[in-house]
Amino acid sequence: MSDTLAESQLLTTEEFLSDRNMHRIDETLTEVFGMMLGCEISLHSPMESEPLSSASGGDEKTAIVGLAGVIRGTCEIRMNRASALSVTSAMFGGAPPADDIENSICDAVGELCNMVAGGWKNRIPCLQSRCSLSIPTVISGDHYHVHPNTPALRMNRNYLFGSHGLKLTLRCEMSPA
């Protein structure tokens, strides 16, 4: 949890785009998947021709958690339905109830995103108490665009857990110092 970035220092563009920040994100994913899902997750570099939704017929789930405070942005986690169902079953400790499967999937993906967003910001001292998280929003489907009000820095990371893929996008607008 310790970080060399002091609490009084703001998160700069260089810091946001740094290897150290990518490592924080990777570390957070590893922690959340290990503790809450009981599985390993690793960084993955998909080929351009490898669509995220190949196994789902385009039925994707995207969870978005807003960040507000000294930074403004979003943490997004996107995966296909099969991956989302796998996350749901792992968190649920078995198959989710058949009569409430869609709600359970959205709930699980939203909570996953919430823990990842929280885990990342809690690794950065200057964000711990000066950046709040929104309640997660979950989008079903793959034909959507996110339009931030102002240009934002963006970091994309792709991961694999078991045979499933997950794409994480962190968007961040820096407040002026």
Next chain:
Amino acid sequence: MRGTVLVVDDSAMMRKVVVRTLQLAGLEFETVLEAADGSQALTQLQQRTVELIMCDINMPVMDGLELLKQIKQQQLAIGVPIVMVTTEGSESQVLQAIAVGAKGYIRKPFTPAQLASSVLPLLAA
């Protein structure tokens, strides 16, 4: 087997995860009450006696910190340990939660051992 636990979280999945993790940590409760926000939790507490409250902070309608203030103001759940379970982990939030009555604080994600070490001393007290 213990009495009743109230789990407060806007995520139904997370409520189940908390209950399952308590079980894995060896804490079985006869009755599990669930509430999706602070307002629902207050209604439950006005009608029932509980032995433990596990509570999220970020929730719609009424958040966890406001729930704790209301519990104190309405003199509900007197002496019942309240453990905050949240992704928010800043020192100021921990202090805020303790100031309004929280006895424990655990950050998501958590393991059964971490949950047990937060809850067991409070139940034994």
